[in-house]
Amino acid sequence: MPKQVDHEARKRRIADAVCRLAGTRGLEAVSLRHVATEAGVSMGQVQHYFATKDEMLLFAFAVISERYEQRIAAAVTSKRTPRTRLRALLLAMLPLDDAGLAEGPVLLAFLARAAVAAEIAAPLRESGAGMRAFLAEMVGSTPDAEREAVILQALVDGLLSQLLVGHIDARTAIAAVDHQLDRVC
Amino acid sequence: MPKQVDHEARKRRIADAVCRLAGTRGLEAVSLRHVATEAGVSMGQVQHYFATKDEMLLFAFAVISERYEQRIAAAVTSKRTPRTRLRALLLAMLPLDDAGLAEGPVLLAFLARAAVAAEIAAPLRESGAGMRAFLAEMVGSTPDAEREAVILQALVDGLLSQLLVGHIDARTAIAAVDHQLDRVC
DNA sequence: CGTTTTACAATGCAGTCGCATCGTAAACGC
DNA sequence: GCGTTTACGATGCGACTGCATTGTAAAACG
Numbered sequence: 182m183p184k185q186v187d188h189e190a191r192k193r194r195i196a197d198a199v200c201r202l203a204g205t206r207g208l209e210a211v212s213l214r215h216v217a218t219e220a221g222v223s224m225g226q227v228q229h230y231f232a233t234k235d236e237m238l239l240f241a242f243a244v245i246s247e248r249y250e251q252r253i254a255a256a257v258t259s260k261r262t263p264r265t266r267l268r269a270l271l272l273a274m275l276p277l278d279d280a281g282l283a284e285g286p287v288l289l290a291f292l293a294r295a296a297v298a299a300e301i302a303a304p305l306r307e308s309g310a311g312m313r314a315f316l317a318e319m320v321g322s323t324p325d326a327e328r329e330a331v332i333l334q335a336l337v338d339g340l341l342s343q344l345l346v347g348h349i350d351a352r353t354a355i356a357a358v359d360h361q362l363d364r365v366c
Numbered sequence: 367m368p369k370q371v372d373h374e375a376r377k378r379r380i381a382d383a384v385c386r387l388a389g390t391r392g393l394e395a396v397s398l399r400h401v402a403t404e405a406g407v408s409m410g411q412v413q414h415y416f417a418t419k420d421e422m423l424l425f426a427f428a429v430i431s432e433r434y435e436q437r438i439a440a441a442v443t444s445k446r447t448p449r450t451r452l453r454a455l456l457l458a459m460l461p462l463d464d465a466g467l468a469e470g471p472v473l474l475a476f477l478a479r480a481a482v483a484a485e486i487a488a489p490l491r492e493s494g495a496g497m498r499a500f501l502a503e504m505v506g507s508t509p510d511a512e513r514e515a516v517i518l519q520a521l522v523d524g525l526l527s528q529l530l531v532g533h534i535d536a537r538t539a540i541a542a543v544d545h546q547l548d549r550v551c
Numbered sequence: 552c553g554t555t556t557t558a559c560a561a562t563g564c565a566g567t568c569g570c571a572t573c574g575t576a577a578a579c580g581c
Numbered sequence: 582g583c584g585t586t587t588a589c590g591a592t593g594c595g596a597c598t599g600c601a602t603t604g605t606a607a608a609a610c611g
Contacts, residue, residue, distance in 0.1 A: 207482040286481040293478035296471040297392040335524030
């Protein structure tokens with residue numbers, strides 16, 4: 182064997198380049214050559230770690246999903262009361278800081294693809310289901326917890342896309358979340 | 367001049383083919399040749415009516431946006447009480463029938479592109495603003511009407527994407543809308 | 552009737568695409 | 582030392598891309 186290589190790190194580095202391209206110029210701009218250039222590696226290396234382009238995209242989606250969830254989980258742990266925890270969770274799902282603004286368009290791009298590509302839809306559903314269960318748990322033990330979780334999740338998803346398009350601004354989105362939170366709690 | 371031709375009808379026919387392709391296989395599958403084949407015309411005809419691909423996509427987006435709004439407007443006029451009118455409006459925005467199921471993925475594809483393409487984002491914002499104003503008007507004269515409209519619009523947008531991905535089913539989405547409506551009214 | 556203009560169809564072109572193939576430098580097992 | 586295996590880099594290939602160019606049948610206009 183040649184020089185020892187951290188397989189996972191290489192793949193993640195390439196996946197990062199995929200996300201950067203998808204976030205700034207859309208999934209249509211993601212080609213093997215562009216990805217290789219963006220990652221600062223050769224095209225041969227990209228092919229070495231991913232047999233097909235679809236495999237690469239799928240891995241990139243898994244990477245950014247995980248990052249999204251971890252950022253949300255981190256935002257929650259710092260809060261104490263149920264209300265502030267739930268609020269932090271919801272706000273973390275919105276593109277309000279640099280990290281969120283970078284992730285948002287990427288998630289939206291994969292979401293659109295999931296509508297026509299089953300292999301993306303499946304993991305997206307899975308992570309969405311986990312999120313909803315988490316939300317329902319935080320809403321509390323009311324009989325409507327599940328339904329409230331669906332509403333909150335949809336609300337945040339909608340706010341996300343409207344923020345990214347520039348249809349609303351951050352203050353409006355936060356106000357919407359707070360107003361809905363007042364009703365749920 | 368040669369045989370007299372309904373310019374607008376030809377363009378619309380091509381735009382329909384664009385939407386069909388975008389809805390079933392995503393915007394990435396929209397090439398001049400695919401569009402021409404799908405529309406049953408020659409590639410030369412497509413080029414005759416649209417100078418560039420971007421121009422064609424922009425027109426197709428305008429067409430489907432208009433169709434979406436008209437379908438919603440039609441759903442509203444049949445109802446009497448404010449509550450049923452608002453409910454019909456919100457449900458018409460969801461992909462619950464064949465028309466909605468066909469439009470949904472197309473709208474989602476353009477939405478994702480709007481996040482990275484300003485020329486799509488601008489008309490999308492405009493039509494979204496009109497929708498929100500319409501919503502606010504129907505919510506009533508409460509001081510929170512604007513904010514409620516933002517919440518309802520985001521909720522429906524979120525439900526739309528979650529329905530398309532298969533994350534929730536139609537019954538859940540309708541229940542979410544009704545539950546939220548109970549609070550607003 | 553002839554000219555001009557419109558509405559295409561057909562073909563060509565340079566560039567890009569995903570992917571396969573080939574070559575090779577390096578590290579490990581023997 | 583030596584063959585095997587890993588990790589690439591380089592190159593090539595056929596398909597496809599958006600777009601430009603050219604040709605042409607037909608209808609309106611003088």
